[in-house]
Every structure is written in structure tokens, then in C-alpha cells.
Amino acid sequence: MSGKQRTAGTAALFRTWGGLAGIALLALALLLVAPAALSDFRLGNLGKYCCWAIAAVGIGLAWGRGGMLVLGQGVFFGLGGYAMAMHLKLSAAGPGNVPDFMALYGDGTMPVWWEPFRSGAFTLLVIVLLPAAVAAVLGFAIFKRRVRGSYFAILNQALAVAFATLLVATINETGGFNGLNSFSTFFGYNLYDPVNKRMLYMIVAALLIACLVIVWHLNRSRFGELLVATRDAEERVRFLGYDPANIKLVAYVVAAIMASIGGAMFAPIAGIISPSDVGASASIMLIAGVALGGRASLLGPALGALAVGYGQSALSESFPNQWTYFQGALFIVVILFLPAGLASVLPRLWAAIPQRGVARKEGSA
Amino acid sequence: GSKSSDGDVESASAGAASCVDTSGDTIKLGFLNSTSGAMAISEQTVRDSLLLAAEEINADGGILGKQIEPVEEDGASDPAVFAEKIGKLLTSDCVAAVFGGWTSASRKAMLPVVEGANGLLYYPVQYEGLEASKNIYYTGATTNQQIIPAMDFLASKGVKTLFLAGSDYVFPRTANKIIKQYAEELGIEIVGEEYVPLDSDDWSTQVAKIVAAKPDFVFNTINGSSNVGFIKAYYEQGLGPDSSPIISVSIAEEEAPAMGKDVTGQFAAWNYFQSVDSPDNAAFIKAFQAKYGADRPTSDPMEAAYTSLYLYKNTVEKAKSFDVEDVNDASDGVSFDAPEGTVTINGENHHIAKTGLIGQINSDNQFDVVWSSEEPIEPDPFLESYDWWDSSAE
Amino acid sequence: MDAFTTPLLTGTSTGAILLLAALGLTLTFGQMGVINMAHGEFLMAGAYTTYLTQQVVTNTDVSILLAIPVAFVVAGLLGVALEGGIIQWMYKRPLDTLLVTVGVSMVLQQLAKDLFGAQGDPVHEPSWLDGSIDVFGYNWPYTRIFTIVLALIALAGLSALLRYTSFGRQIRATVQNRDLAETMGISTRRVDRITFFVGSGLAGIGGVAISLSSGTNPTLGSTYIIPAFLVVVAGGLGQLKGTVIAAFLIGVLTAYLTDWFSGSIAQVITFALIVVFLQIRPQGLFTVRTRGLA
Amino acid sequence: MLELRGVSVGYGRTTVVHDVDLVVSPGASVAVMGHNGAGKTTLLRAAVGLLPVKHGTILLDGVDVTKTRPNQRVRRGLGYVPQGQLCFPQLTTMENLQLVADRRPSGRRLIDDVLDTFPALRGLLSRRAGLLSGGQRQQLAIARTLLTEPRMLILDEPTEGIQPNVVADIEAVISGLTARGDLSVLLVEQHVGFALRVTDRYYVLESGRVTSSGDGGPDAVGDVRAAMAV
Amino acid sequence: MTTRGMDYLEVQGLIVDFDGFKAVDDVDLTLIEGELHFLIGPNGAGKTTLVDALTGLVRGGGLARYDGHDLLAMKSHQIVRVGVGRTFQTATVFEHLSVLQNLDIAGGVHRSAWRLALPRRGVTESVEQALDTIGLSELRHRPAGVLAHGQKQWLEIGMLLVQDAKVMLLDEPVAGMSAEEREETGALLKRIGAERTIVVIEHDMEFVRQFADKVTVMHAGKVLTSGTVVEIQADARVQEVYLGRTADAVNADPVAVAAEAAGEEA
Ligand SMILES: Nc1ncnc2c1ncn2[C@@H]1O[C@H](COP(=O)(O)OP(=O)(O)OP(=O)(O)O)[C@@H](O)[C@H]1O
């Protein structure tokens, strides 16, 4: 029996520190190897995938661990992205000036709520606090009223659609369908300078690693266990003395903030944020990476998002006319055959080796 | 990172070194259109005519003796993807120029990238104007070559009341802003203005308002498949070319037969129709249909794309160089005997002079030209020569 | 006609289309719990079937009537294929069906593009749908009336199926506990297939109606899919009565909002109102309560 | 009637029931007993077809049904009352019954019959089954299975959660049916006394293996208690 | 200080009304610490519903007071936090968490919200003790979902132990257990019941006879009677609605009774 316990013990050990080791490996790859190995353009693309990966890490927490199919993360991605873009737009316009598109499409006056975004500090605050507040209000209402499962998913998706539609309809305020682009500097750094582009990449990669560490910690905390408990038997959690709504709310808010950070970095790296980056299909593509990598695993969502981002670029380069089929097939194959994502395949192969080791030890003891 | 004190973009872009390889006997050109997503409907046709033009030019000896090697990319109807892909084409594939884009959103997304990389983009679609970049050539109409001629046509028909119906995005909104100011100048009353999201089919409520307003004309700036819902509702509620005829700026030969209604008698404003009677157009149609099938119509954006590649060839050959600065220096006055007629590049704003045409749909879903601007209209993207225009008025 | 009645009338016909799009979902989603995002593409299949029928039977007076059963069968068979090929392995994880079917929807859209071309194909009304009658001084086009009648017929058929046949009970039993249903002698495989056939087939009929008002195009499905789901959600899962009311309410509401604001803002407000509504009634208009921790 | 030959069943890679041989001859009734987690439910689920067997064969009336789906086994005369008071919670009590009765020619009469057996259900016909009390649900579950007019009845702890006088009724029903000689029973039960009163053969399952078996009847109580105490 | 040993749960005039149907109808109960209190009654008598009302799962009218709290006005999780815990008639545990994790998170009521953000270090004593008490030490790393029916029921009791619930409402905790297991469970309840208020719902009269200090019989939503096991068994009304007139006969000569019943049937 003790052998079994030991196996379980090592497994637990592996789960804990293996996660951190994985994060360290990824950090090594993203922060040291990639900058050395990739061209400016490819590195920029990788940076963009990192933005999605940051959002994906949050989705892993909310969906994989918490069972909330957050199909509307584009909304939070967009809040962060547009907040940052507004700041960048105002920087490009210069002090006292109005962003170019307002003069073109509107009467050249700026809505008052744009004004504070001239401040970088205010913008950074908004990027964190606004999605947190929106998620808290929305989540509070939704979770307290016990809206969940498919209702939650569909509602989220509808929110993403409504958000994108709202953006499209408010041309003078948000640039409408075109979105916001033509930025020149990022907190004073020229965005066209390759050195600064690399710096931007390093920032986003570091943020991704930081988010992974946070989720790693949350997963192994008691909160992480409670979250899984809530996912599996929400009502039962009440009889442990917790309000499951609060537990879900925390995960939802964390996921929202991460999506927002991803969006905020997306704007300067991609050079644009527009409704099509935040709408229903963009939100679904965020989920796709998480599903591919493994929703409930630590690194799965991030790696999956990187892979989907890369796959999108690579496949559409090689098969510009057929790659939608690949995209569709990806969803079908992964969800149908690998519900726990690629993360479930690798450890299974991996686990086959150490387990034999333990068994032998047990025999000799 | 290196911090610039003034955030000057120009200085950085000027320094970007070109990686275009002109040493071989081929030259790479990027074709960037959406072959997936909602816009694939339209953009695929542009891709087709670009490939046709490349084939013809290659058969004719290429550009400066170099064979065109097209690098195709999918913009996926997503502005961010357009931004990424044009970056890839210019800095990774090192193409000499990129051809493509359709929606203004895609063009706006590509603009900073093409400027940053100091590359070239040839954009083939009519658009809302108010833009000029030294790195972009606009071979579709700007507003004074399509919207304003359409208004002139309406004025010539004695139209007194006009209803505006458009998709809810930048082009229709800006177009209508111009229309409203010019209408005031012309003494035409705007009796309604309605927008519907790009992907919406449901126009019934808005059309009811048209029925109520009984306008002399409807100015249609709806884009894409939303037109079908509009046209169906329009006819269902008893409207027709006899009561409140429509003038459209994005219904062309491809779209007209797809409406499911007999749209004979309705109007459209373009710079090219398949029905344009000229040897150059006959040759274009013949080549196009030989390559893609006799049932395939030609249309304005396709023609503008086809023309853009030839204009590029002519400019490069005049400059005797693929270098962006050389091309820009040589571009003024470069012309091409396009299917729509002879077009000439304006070196100042990088648009081209185009003839404004109004066509009326006949029973074959072709357009009979009923009005023409007589001569090519010089492009004026910022409407500087129109004193009724006040960009800051709402 | 005045500003008050017009939206009421146009909203009703919009509601009828929403109802047709949502009816099938009350079966596959409401009853079976499958979140079929490819349902929109089944609508599209119905629309293209109408187009193809008109190509074969050129007399539009006949072909449109012919198209209804044909579209039902075509979309139904697509549904059966989807169920047999994919969904049947996923009944234990209903939320995942959403993602799988997103993939299916992408493939079907691209397939439609490749088969029919990116440009939409036209569908022509029969001459007997040409024209309109006068209701409260408002021209009520025959096509709209046709749509409403079609929706009501489909509704009647479906509720008869659910209410007056034991099949309705079998569907519900199968969803609530597959193993138990199986041990009651119910062939759950057969029930699944038939349910999916009927649910998807209804989308085909919806496609016929949609093709009359907006033609065909490969992205047609994505326009309707989310509103259709919202109708079912707002109506109360699996509650036919609720779905009907929700469809017409949403249709009319959107029409008024469109009248007062703009199409885009109307869409935003409608979605927002549904979210708020679900705060008040989290299980939709009509609810079924169970006890304990279920 | 029902025969399990060398049946092993499990979940994923773990095997829970090992190499079990068990025969229920026509008209006979058999009890399976064992501790919590011994694998009784697992064995029954395999017999019904809800779990695939890893090895072995299952014969129903001499026909190999190892690979057939549960509903086909039910049509061949198998009836199963699962453990845990299972019902279709959103259907009313009546609908739960009709679900099965609908497909029988004399459905109406059958429903009347089982309602006579479980009179407590009469007052609950229009209540949703999900709202019933645990014992009410269990009665419904048994009633519903009886409607399939099984010739081979499999019951998993049928008295769990049922009030004493109804337990006596159930006992009477089972005994009555087996006494007619046209019904075989396979019963899993913790109440040894009850089990041995209604069956004529018993098996004891320990950790998924049959450790002893013998003839039923009240006299066997001691033997079974002893076998299970190991 | 004085309350220790005198803790009790007071229920007065409790009513649960489902659209006019009174599942619990004017019930008075006083549950005292240290007494193993059994709740019996026919299926559908309202026993589970009573517990549901006391734990915030359904809305009840009347009064239910424990340690100065009005339970009927509180939410489920708040009720747990004042020390009232329960198990479910169909065992519900967290299937994807291990036995250990199930027990550990059950101890959460006594942790501050901040400690939630920290990982679990080692196994707390109360969890270790509970594992031992419920005999699942060896299965501690098993996902709870794969436990057998009875094991889950023990796990639920273990969770209440870790929660250190002062009032335990157990809904048929020994259903489906074998005779020895019942006995073990009964002994366990006796042991932990010394300093707790425990209410057990049960149909197994043998078990009731063995362990009950006090029995309350419910029928049709009302309290039929209350007393010791002997008193209850002698009560004609209880025999009528619950035990059955033949209850004793069954125990005396089951075969004969069964045969008789079979005869009636045929
Ligand atoms: N879905 C499952 N996955 C993995 N293991 C399972 C599963 N269900 C049951 N088991 C395991 O199989 C064993 C036998 O379980 P089973 O339910 O058959 O026992 P049982 O004899 O019916 O017990 P009880 O008397 O409590 O009902 C137990 O150890 C249990 O942990």
C-alpha cells in the first residue's frame, strides 16, 4: 500500500514542482532562445501569440479549473486593448490634440472620457481595474443567480457580439469597424524602432510567464481545490460553508484581468485593435488554443494558444485557400479525441517511464 | 530600448532598409486578399484579376524583364491579420510591392505597417477618401470620383429628396457625411438616414421608413450580402425603380444577379462597367473569361486591381528601378490604357484620375451607362477643391 | 400606418424567422443539451437547397413548396451525419459540443464557399407570394405572411410530436438519464438520431424562409446562430411555449429599438436586455424546478 | 436464463470484478451479497450492458448478448432496477410510467396493476419525479421496471431507503412473482435476511471475486454472515 | 461557557409549502446535544425536506434557532459556518478531488479567506483523524468519484467531522451498508455524538433499535409521535403508517408472511 502512496506522493510532487519547472523551461525558450533565433518579424508574431496566450492562461483557470466556459473573453481582451490603444492614439496625436480619426469621421471634438487616457499611469490602472470591475459586476449578477453551464456560455458569447457591435457602431468614439491603429510610440518608445519592438516582445513574454506563475500558485492553493470542487458539484460546496458564487467570481475576475493585459499588449504589438479582435470568433479562437493545449493543465492553455497563433500564420501562409478547413478540423479533432488537450497525451507517455522505475523499487524493497 | 524624444515616425521609417532582392530574373509581389471570412465573397475576385494581370505581364516579358513571382496571402477578413501579413510580405518575403485590401479597415490597418517598412501597397477599391500615404497607391475611386458624380447625376435628374441607407461602418458613414453636405449645396433634402450592421439581413424596419418618407431616390452605401436583405425588403414593401429608385455604390455585375429580385432599372455609380465599350475592355473581358469561365462577370474593383498591377509595371519601367523612392519619384503622370479608359497617376496624392460613370441595370444584369463625367476626374481625396466641404461639421 | 404599428408588424415577421431558426434548437439544445453551433449552417443548407430546387424545378410557383420538404430532409440528414459522426460520443460533456460544432460550422461554411462560390446565389419568390395585403394601412408582404405561417405550421408539428407521441417522453427521458433510458428498453441511439434529424430538419425549413428574405450566402448561418440561441435561453430550456414568446418578443423589441435608435444599437440593447432578463429569471421565461443538488 | 461466464469488468485500466461465473436458471432467484465496494453494482451493470466486459461471456436465454446494447437486452426480457433511486427527474411520475407502458400493448392495464402494488404512487402521478422523496422514487423505479414485464429481473439494493412496511410489500411482490415460476431474479441486497427470504441461491462477492456460494433460504443467514465477516 | 453541553437546536412551527402542498407542516422539535436523535417515518413524510429547510436548501416558515441564529433566514453556506452540517440521501462528494482533498477543503470553514490563497502543507491533524475514523486512510489519494456507494457515505461523514459540525443532520447514512458496516457506523455515531447534536434519518429499524436515544416519527409532514424506540414500536399509529401491522410478524416468521402476501398477489 505504501508503494501506491509513494507513487501518488511522487505524482503530487511532480504536479507541484513539475509545473514550475515547465514554466522555467518556457521562460527560457521565450526570453532567451526565441529572441536569439527569430527574425524581427517572426519575433513580433510570437509576441502577438503571447498576448493570446496570456488571455488563454486566464481561460485555463476559469474554464479548465472552474468549469465556466468563458466564451466572451474578447470583451475583456478588448477593454484592455482599447484602453491601451486610446493612450497610444493620444500619444501619437500629441498633447492637446485629438486622434486623427475623430477629425476625419466626426466633427473633430473628442469625447471627455478619452481625456484621462493621456496619462499612462491612468491607462495602466484602467487596464487592470476596468475588466476587474466589469467582470465583478457581471459575474456577481450571473453567479449569484446561478446562471451556469450552457446559459453562461451563450450569454458570454452574446456579450462578445454585443460588444463588437457596439464598437462598430461608435465610429466617432472608438474608430468603429476600423478600430484604432497608427500608433507611433509606446510610453515614449518609438514603435517603429526594431530595438523597441524587441523590448515590447520581452515585456509580453515576461508578462506571460508572470501570469503562469500566478495561476500555478492559485492551482495548488486551497482556492484551486475549491474551484475544482465548485466545478464538479457547485451546490455541494455551499455545504462546506462557502458561497460558490464568490469562488467562481474570483476566477472569473482573474481571467478577465489576464485577458485585458493580453489585449493591452496586443494593441502596440499588432499595431491595431479592432472589433474583429474582440468579437465572437476572436473569443472562440482564444478558447481553441486552451482546448488544444489542455484546459485543466497549467501550461496547456498557454502552449495551445501559442500553437494556434503559429498555426494560423503558418497554415494560412502555406494554404491560403484551404486553411479554414484545418482550423475547423482542429476544433473537431481536438475536442472529440483529446478532450483534455495535448497536455493529456504528453504526460501519459512521460508517466510511463517513471512509473516503471517506482514499481521496480517497490519490488526490490 | 531606445527612447525617441519626439516620437517621430518618419525618421524611423526612412531608415528602414529594403530587403527586396532584384538580382534574379524574377521579382516577388505580394497579393494580399481575404480568401476566408466574410469578405472573401468580394476579395476573391480581386485575387483572380491580379493573377490574370500577372500572367499577362509575365507572358509579355515581365517587369523590367523580370518574371512576377506572386506571393499569396490570406487577410482572413481581419484587419489585424492584414497588418501581420503585409508585415510578413514586406519584411520577411521581401516583396517589391503588395496588392490588395478591400475594406477601409484593412487598409487603415496596413497603412502604418507599410509606412513603417517603407514599402508599397496598391489598393484597388473605392473608398471614403480623406487619406493619402506616400506608400500607398489608390486605384479605386475616392469620393469625388464616385459619390460626388452620383450626386451630380441625381441633381441632373431633378431629385429633391434623398434617403440614405448604409452598412454601419466607416465608409458609409463618411460617404453620407459628404453626401449630406453636398446635398445641402445642391438643394436636395435628406429625408432619412439608416444604418444596419454589416452582417445583418433584416432591413424591414428601415425600409418601412423609406416607404413612409417616399424619397425621390435612395442612396445605397450597403456593403456585402446585407444588400440582398435590403433589396428584398425594398421590393416586398412595394417600392421599385418607378417610385423610389436606388443608386448604389457597391452593387456591381457580380452582385446584381444575386439579389433574387429583378433589379432592372436601378442605378449604380462606378468608374467601370463590364459594358464599357472599348477594345481594351473587350480584351480584358475576353482574357478574364478565358481564364475563369465565360459566366464570370467583370466589375469595377476587379478592373481596378488589374489596372493597379499594370500601373505598377509602367511606373517601375519608367523609374527603371524597383526601389520605393524611385517608384514614387517616377509615378506622376504614369498612365495605362485600362479597360475603363486611360488612367493616370497623380504623383501628389497617389490616386488616379478616373471617369465617373452611372449605370442603369438592364434585364441581363449588365449596366447601361446613362451618365458619364465626360472626362477623367482628377482625384481629390481631401475634397480641397470643394468649398462646401467642412470636415469638422457633424 | 404609423410609427407604432410598423415595428410591431415587421417585428412579428422577424420573430417568425427567429422562431424557425430556434425551433430546431429547442430539440437539439433544449431537449438534448447539445449546443450545436452548426445549426446556423443547417439554416444555410436549407437556403441553398431552396436555390438548388429552383435550379431543377424552374417553375418557382411549385419549387418553393417542393423545397420545404426537401430542405427538411437535407438539413435533417446533415444533422444525422453530425450526430452519428461526432455528437454521439459527446453526450457526457455537453459544453464541449459547442466547440466541436464551431469547427463543423467553419468547415461547412468553407464548403459552401467552395461549392457555390463566395457570392450568394439568388432565390426567387413564386408569383403567388408577389404582392402584399393591407393590414392597418401597412403593406404586409405575402412573403412575410408565408414565413409566419411556415413558422406556425412547424411549431404545431413539433408540439404535436412532443405532446401527443410517446416519442417526446422518450427524448426527455434519454436526455435526463441515458443509461436509465437504455435500461427501460429505449434505444437511445435511435432517439438521438431521430431527435437530431427533426431538430436539424426544422433548421432546413427555417432556411427556406430565410432564403426568401435574404437569399443565400455562405455566412448566412452566423447571422442567426446567436440570436437563435438567445431565444431558446430566454424562453427557458426545452420550453416550447417560452421559445415562441421569446422569439416574437425579441423580434418586436428589436424592431422598436431599431426604429428608435439604429440597427446596431438595437442589437446591443436587445442582447443587454436579455442578459438583464436572465438576472430576473435565470432559467428563462418558463422553468422546471428540481430538488436537491441536481 | 442469465449466465455469466468468466466475466471480468472494470473502469479504465482497473479491473473491479474478476472472472465471475454466475448462473440464474429460469424461474430461479439469486442473491449477490458483499461489502461496500465489493463490485456488486459493477457486476450488475455489466450484466445489463451498461459496462463493457473485459473478458468473458454473458448469455441470456442461451444467446450470447455480450455485445448487445442494454435496450436490446431489455427487449429480450431483462429488467433492471438500478441502485440509487434513479428516475427521470423532469418527467412526472405518470410520464415515468408511461414511458415504458406506451410501448406495451396493454400499457394502461399494466400501469393500473403496478399502482395497485405501490398505492403510494397514486397520489403522486402528476408530480415531477425529481420532486419525490427518496423512497417514493425507489418505489417508482421498481414499478417502472415491472412495467417492462421482465422475465429476468435484476435489482440493485431495492429496499434501500424504503419504509419497513413497503419493504414487506416489495418482498411480497418479488416472492409472488417468482412463485409463479415465470420470473428469474438477480438481487443485490445488504439486508441478508430479506435477500435470503426471496432467493434460493446466494453468492458472496469479495473484492470482485466470488468467495462463496450456496443455497438460499433463512437457514443460510449464518453462512452468509460468516462468509462476509472474513 | 454555560452553553457547552446545553447546545440545542430548537425548531418551532416549521412549515415547508410547495405550491400549496405542505411537505413539512407545523413541526416542533428540540434536538439536544449528546443525544442520538432518530427521525423516521414513511417515504415522503417530509424528513429530508425538514433537513433541507434547516440547511437553507428550501424555504421554510416558522422558527429554527441554533446558538442564537435563525437558520431559516440564512443561506446554506452561512448555516454551515455556524456549525450545522449535513449529508445527503444520495451521497454527493467531489468526484475529481481525492479523498484527502475532499476532507481538507471541508475544513475550510475554519480558515480565513486569505489562507485560501495558500497551498495545503501536509495533512492537518483533524483530517488525519477523520481519515482514520472513517477508515479511508488507504484510499486517501483516490479520486472520490471512484469510491463505492458506502464509501462515499463515510466520506461525507468524515467531511462533517473535519468541518467540526456541532449539529450533524445525516440523511440515511447507512443505507446500502452491510450489517457490520452499519454497526461500525453506528458505533462511530455514538462516539462522535457525545459532544454533538446528531440527527439521523433512517428506515432500518434494526439500526434504530440499536442506536437511537430518541426517535421522532413523522407522517404527512407532521410529527406523529416522539419517544424511545420501545415506545415508538408499541405505538399503533406508527405501526399503521410505517412499520406495518405485520412488521413484527415479518421478523418472526418471514417466510410465512411472504407466502401469504404472494398468495394475495396471485
Ligand atoms: N466509475 C468508476 N470508476 C472507477 N472505479 C469505480 C467506478 N465506480 C466504482 N468504482 C470502483 O469499483 C469498486 C466496486 O464498486 P461497486 O459500486 O460495484 O461496489 P458495490 O459492491 O456495488 O458497493 P455498494 O454496496 O457500496 O453499492 C469500488 O472500489 C469503486 O471504487
Ligand SMILES: Nc1ncnc2c1ncn2[C@@H]1O[C@H](COP(=O)(O)OP(=O)(O)OP(=O)(O)O)[C@@H](O)[C@H]1O
Ligand atoms: N420541491 C418540491 N415540490 C413539491 N413537492 C415536493 C418537493 N420536494 C419534496 N416534495 C414532496 O414532499 C414530500 C416529502 O418529501 P421528503 O423527501 O422530505 O420525504 P422523506 O421523508 O425524506 O422521504 P424518504 O424517506 O422517502 O426519503 C414528498 O411527498 C415529496 O414528493
Ligand SMILES: NC(N)=O
Ligand atoms: N472601401 C470600402 N468600400 O470599404
Ligand SMILES: [Mg+2]
Ligand atoms: Mg452498489
Ligand SMILES: [Mg+2]
Ligand atoms: Mg428522504
